[in-house]
Amino acid sequence: MTTVTAEARPHPHLRLAHEGAVLTVTLANPDERNAQTPSLWRALAEVAAAVDPGVRVVVLRAEGQSFSAGLHRGMLSPAGMVGEDNLLLTAAGDPKHLAGQIAVYQRAFVTWRALPAVVVAAVQGHAIGAGFQLALAADLRVLADDAVLAMRETSLGLVPDLGGTKPLVEAVGYARALEICATGRAVGAAEAAALGLANLVVPRADLEAGTDDLVAALLQAPEQALRELKAVLRTATASTPDQQCENERHAQARLLTAMVARRP
Template structure:
């Protein structure tokens, strides 16, 4: 995928992650196509750092992967006895204490959580394979635009594990419990047509139209006033956890803030 981000100086460029910023739009790119953008703890730390480095001017964050695959998931080197250079292997982590293991997984999860912040809208442009951790990274974003060759799959259960990188909550929210269970337990591929039909993807387009479609979507997302977008995202994100009456109250409170702001009487 070609991208205008290559014309920008990167804010961050390490461990398979590049962050560029162009005014209100930031682009986070997975940059190891030779390994199909396989993920590692170092990559997760770089993703977390990218979130922390976002300037306040950014309203939309685009997530993409170089090469034919968005991300083929966890680098299997993590399960080798030697692990990665300078990193404990997953086998070593399993032999440690419960608190240490929990803290380590929580640290990994941070790479997948900041995309949901109310002050930004995140869009994943997904082509080719998005497997396991790759699938969960796409699910971390607010919106997903996929190429017609996309192949989502949640393979953790097939390996004797569970999806633990924050993907289960959005997956159930998007496709429902029964389909989410079936996708996870069977580990099967979900293609572009099914992704759109079930709500996993907002749009599916031919691969050569993916970049242009994401650019058009970004322009549309930037059209509305920022504060209204932030309030709307917060309302929608919290809707499932609120009762109907609590949601009504949240709408009133948010609208009150917007009206006071527009009238110039906000505190």
Template sequence: MTAPVSTPPSPDSADSWEEVGVRLEVEGELAVVTLCHPKRRNAQTPAMWRALAAVGRELPGTVRVVLLRAEGLSFSAGLDRAMFSPEGIPGELGFTALAAAPDQQLDGYIAEFQEAFTWWRRSDLITVAAVQGHAVGAGFQLALACDLRICALDAKFSMRETSLGLVPDLAGTKPLTDLVGYGRALEICATGRDVTAEEAAAIGLANLAVPNEELDTAARELAAALLAAPRNAVIETKALLQGAGGRSYDEQRSAERAAQARRLRDLAGLGD
């Protein structure tokens, strides 16, 4: 019988978030989430994922736009390679322990990891990733978790999981396929190659590619533009676009009519 294994509790304070590489700053309707372990190229750990999930739970309801950025030369070099070693990361489950867990328990661990990547597409938020340097594996998937991406000209996206005998499992395969199509998504994942900033912008993976020194300014300008529109109109528009892929043309027209009726009534003071 396999012995049960457990994971550490979720961090519950901003100080503990920063210790594991995540900083949250709230500026009115804008929240800035910063990956802040630049000396480690913002390599990701389960502790960082728990902190990111906690940030999503603790965001004030007044926040409308979230900007995800990173300190240092790299956005994120992906999963901390210590996870692959026999010793693992102190206090965390290594790959061997994860593999030995019963099916349901293993599924639960991966689902917990995914929580750090799923809240970014909430209907009440618009999220923007500002990416410089390497966005590898889990780093690539964290950028994909956001609604929009701006990248510096030195950015390189790569999905290395398949090259390591794994699969991308941090909620990145759906947005990647939606953005670039099945064939290109398969090629990017199966080869693990680098996607440059110029290619990312050309294929729709990035909304904009800018010189490195302009990245922070461009991301802030986009956040300001997103905040300029009325919140409820943005929420309704995001919902329409998110659902468009699963609706027929006529179904989408119907959804537009219903959304517009809500907006008209709200603007006229006739809403619920």
């Protein structure tokens, strides 16, 4: 695997590796269970926005025992954290400015699903709050059998606000999403698979290998067909039947035209 140089490392707690058509983005703060901060979100957004057009698959993974314990608790202290936005101070000011700040943070999550590349999250241990929402930002999820997903925002008097509510509702439906978020309960790997939150559950020791197998299968699909497929499926829930048929027609026409053009 070819790792990006240290000078290009976008954040002290983020590591990138690019090999062929695969970009691996790794949360690298295992001592704090990969807790997230605004500076990390900005770095993630910048990485997502700058993904090379030749990348076909992005893997979101994490070092250590947990995928991500969510928002760093220091962000909710009155003093805030050195070098980070003071969320409570911002919340005490202009509501429009606060909403604008949240919009900046959301880009670290929603940009992944908008990529032409297929994004795969490899999740082990805890994926709580912002960690759960980062996993939901991926198109596909491989969970270790020790994975625990939870939305704890409501127990703090808040709501999930990092782009996770739409993919959660799409995956499990409104009633189940409401129950998961309102109670803040843990969703284990087996239940996640049953609910459609996990595409694959593997033993913890096999998480890397299981993810690699899925990535390899994705790379076997013709590149343009896979890109068109992701785009077509992403529009399906929001489109009317007629609109979705139109989306399918246009995608298929582009693929057939390109196929004919390649023939001698």
